[in-house]
Amino acid sequence: MKLLVTGGAGYVGSVCARVLLEAGHDITIVDNLSTGNADAVPDGARFVEGNVRDVAATVLDPGDVDGVVHFAAQSLVGESVENPQKYWHGNVVETLALLDAMRDAGTPRLVFSSTAATYGEPESVPILESSPARPTNPYGATKLAIDTAISGYCAAYGLAATSLRYFNVAGAHGGAGENRVIETHLIPIVLQAALGHRAGVKIFGTDYPTDDGTAVRDYIHVYDLAQAHALALQASTPGRHDIFNLGSGTGFSVRQVIDTCMTVTGAEIPVEETGRRAGDPAVLIASSDKAIAELGWKPDRTDLSVIVSDAWDFTRSLGDRAHSARA
Numbered sequence: 001m002k003l004l005v006t007g008g009a010g011y012v013g014s015v016c017a018r019v020l021l022e023a024g025h026d027i028t029i030v031d032n033l034s035t036g037n038a039d040a041v042p043d044g045a046r047f048v049e050g051n052v053r054d055v056a057a058t059v060l061d062p063g064d065v066d067g068v069v070h071f072a073a074q075s076l077v078g079e080s081v082e083n084p085q086k087y088w089h090g091n092v093v094e095t096l097a098l099l100d101a102m103r104d105a106g107t108p109r110l111v112f113s114s115t116a117a118t119y120g121e122p123e124s125v126p127i128l129e130s131s132p133a134r135p136t137n138p139y140g141a142t143k144l145a146i147d148t149a150i151s152g153y154c155a156a157y158g159l160a161a162t163s164l165r166y167f168n169v170a171g172a173h174g175g176a177g178e179n180r181v182i183e184t185h186l187i188p189i190v191l192q193a194a195l196g197h198r199a200g201v202k203i204f205g206t207d208y209p210t211d212d213g214t215a216v217r218d219y220i221h222v223y224d225l226a227q228a229h230a231l232a233l234q235a236s237t238p239g240r241h242d243i244f245n246l247g248s249g250t251g252f253s254v255r256q257v258i259d260t261c262m263t264v265t266g267a268e269i270p271v272e273e274t275g276r277r278a279g280d281p282a283v284l285i286a287s288s289d290k291a292i293a294e295l296g297w298k299p300d301r302t303d304l305s306v307i308v309s310d311a312w313d314f315t316r317s318l319g320d321r322a323h324s325a326r327a
């Protein structure tokens, strides 16, 4: 397929673009490099630098593009609580412009990066797609608003769309991984501390109602996630909006993640316990049964040690290209 990939210079988008190229798709990436890296754009993809809102209409030639895989977004839970304006504009306004450009150009399919954050604090785990969606932060609220808009565009205009609700993405593949200028995610932060690029790691909250008091998340390997995108592109149906959770189905606490990172790296990492981060739910664990049954998805890198090892190999391979090395 001829595909437009937004956010393909970012972490998840750059891995997925590689996997889609390997599968034989023709890829054009649009990215404004606000959090992404130009050197993450894979060989073999065309690259257009710009905001989705500004360039979508020019890169979607009428009748020419088979689908859009839309990763570009603002995606930090804590930041969204402090600066919701950045999230409503950066996510909802940008995506509505993309949906309208797709409609004008007759682009038939969309795969959208939705999130576990749409559910908020779950009543029970694992979380199903039918679980109540009550986001606890503006980031999740904007992604839920986009999912709602997509449903309407599918029903009224015949778009074929899939929203993939990722849980916590981690790991690396094909020379691509996490290398953000400002890093806030747990696993890359712990690995940067293991490399000596940070003094240590803070645990945000030790009073959650979990076994060890720290928050529990479901970590999914970015390669498994990429496979789901390839399947979703094949499975889409005009007029339908399908929503799938994507996780490994197992929860790990912040302490367990730090312990696994210490085992994999062999490094002793200083840990400081601090208060909760605003907007964080206690426990997020996915049921991915629907994706397994309906997309034929087969996640096979679900072991946390494998996820952390792949992230560690990538982080070490960066050398001077690591933003954390220059901090």
Ligand SMILES: NC(=O)c1ccc[n+]([C@@H]2O[C@H](COP(=O)([O-])OP(=O)(O)OC[C@H]3O[C@@H](n4cnc5c(N)ncnc54)[C@H](O)[C@@H]3O)[C@@H](O)[C@H]2O)c1
Pocket: 006, 007, 008, 009, 010, 011, 012, 013, 030, 031, 032, 033, 034, 035, 036, 037, 050, 051, 052, 053, 070, 071, 072, 073, 074, 075, 090, 094, 113, 114, 115, 116, 165, 166, 167, 168, 169, 170, 180
């Ligand atoms: N990383 C996770 O754990 C996770 C979990 C759930 C959902 N997601 C979703 O997956 C997607 C990718 O996340 P990521 O972790 O790779 O983030 P990222 O910040 O690494 O990548 C986002 C990319 O989009 C680009 N971008 C942002 N706004 C843009 C705009 N308006 N126009 C053009 N380019 C723009 C950035 O420069 C960056 O390259 C996001 O939609 C995020 O909400 C991520």
Ligand SMILES: O=c1ccn([C@@H]2O[C@H](COP(=O)(O)OP(=O)(O)O[C@H]3O[C@H](CO)[C@@H](O)[C@H](O)[C@H]3O)[C@@H](O)[C@H]2O)c(=O)[nH]1
Pocket: 075, 076, 077, 115, 116, 117, 166, 167, 168, 169, 184, 185, 186, 187, 189, 201, 202, 203, 204, 205, 215, 216, 217, 254, 277, 280, 284
């Ligand atoms: O230095 C740190 C960083 C994080 N955490 C905690 O570790 C957990 C995981 O945090 P993080 O890696 O920042 O991911 P989340 O905030 O859970 O969000 C990720 O996972 C969500 C889905 O669950 C996605 O929607 C988001 O885009 C993605 O950033 C949370 O409990 C954090 O409070 C710490 O204790 N210390």
